[in-house]
Amino acid sequence: MSRILVTGAAGFLGSHLCDQLLADGHEVIGMDNRVSGQTENLGDAFDHKNFSFHEHDVTEFIHVSGDLDAVLHLASLASPVFYREHPIKTLKVGALGTHKTLGLAKEKDATYLFTSTSEVYGDPEVNPQPEDYRGNVDPYGPRSCYDESKRYGESLVRAYRDEHDLDVRVARIFNTYGPRMRLDDGRVIPNFAKQALTGKDLTVYGDGEQTRSFCYVSDMIDGLVALLESDVQEPVNVGNSDERTINQLAELVIDVTDSVSGITHEELPPQDPQVRRPDISKARSELGWEPDVSLRDGLRQSIEYFESRV
Known part of the structure; x- marks a missing residue:
């Protein structure tokens, strides 16, 4: 030990x-x-x-x-x-x-x-x-x-x-x-999950074609x-x-939650990385x-x- x-x-x-x-x-x-x-x-x-x-x-x-x-x-x-x-x-x-x-x-x-x-x-x-x-x-x-x-x-x-x-x-x-993430921490998966579970439109920043890889x-x-x-x-x-666009992630969250939410787009924050894959x-x-x-x-x-x- x-x-x-x-x-x-x-x-x-x-x-x-x-x-x-x-x-x-x-x-x-x-x-x-x-x-x-x-x-x-x-x-x-x-x-x-x-x-x-x-x-x-x-x-x-x-x-x-x-x-x-x-x-x-x-x-x-x-x-x-x-x-x-x-x-x-x-x-x-x-x-x-x-x-x-x-x-x-x-x-x-x-x-x-x-x-x-x-x-x-x-x-x-x-x-x-x-x-x-x-x-x-x-x-x-x-x-x-x-x-x-x-x-x-x-x-x-x-x-x-x-x-x-x-x-x-x-x-x-x-x-x-995963579990134990705070819903108020501003990261994309808890943000999308909260919006989908409450029937609100998912907020995608920019055109949503920026990528992330989620573990x-x-x-x-x-x-x-x-x-x-x-x-x-x-x-x-x-x-x-496994690299996904933010648009793909939003659609998957809506599917997994069986939500009626749509997707809205807002301005991309400054210097938000366009790609991320290890x-x-x-x-x-x-x-x-x-x-x-x-x-x-x-x-x-x-x-x-x-x-x-x-």
Whole structure:
């Protein structure tokens, strides 16, 4: 049994990861300041004897008693609604939070996993995006607080690896969805689900021909665990390579919910990426991982959860 700290534990991905690690027999310490996380996500974890929770802001000094085998840094304001509302907090958790958690991993001689994002590629000029693509990012743009927090975080992880010989992992997460997503977080699947379930027209920005690739949460968690258990110290894309237009997604959500909703179009937000699709050949070859939940099946399971929240 390993002893593992998970920051951002009350969030969408963090809570699912805690559940999986507990199921795998590990002791898990969850940490979250609940700016966007919800402790109700940890209902199952709180019932487990090997789980404990600390309400703490990771941008402040972190103290954890005893040994740690791994530090998994998921704390982040990943939703457009929240990072636009809290741009400084977003930058601080990517910079100071990463620094504090790296320092803890160094102190405990623990493996460190950093959850980065496909947003490090910006509005890509290469599709699909391989890990060696350097991106097309505006450091002073409307999305820069989130994009640059993750780019800086990756650089800091690399520096700790090189200077302190820290055992590190970097996951570049692509669009993920599933139960425990907040309906108010501004991402496209919960937005569409809420609109479809309440009979409102689905709001598509721009012409809807921009693409995304959606990974169901159970596949994502399997990918993160596979990365943690590997010895790969370079960034790895973790996502689903099934690329869909936003128009196709809207039609599928309407179909899955059996909704009478239509589709309306509004102006595209500035610097919204036109394409997003991971090249996951590295994950396949290095981790032996690839997603297997189809978008339709994943949406069905997600809609059941969203129905209970509308």
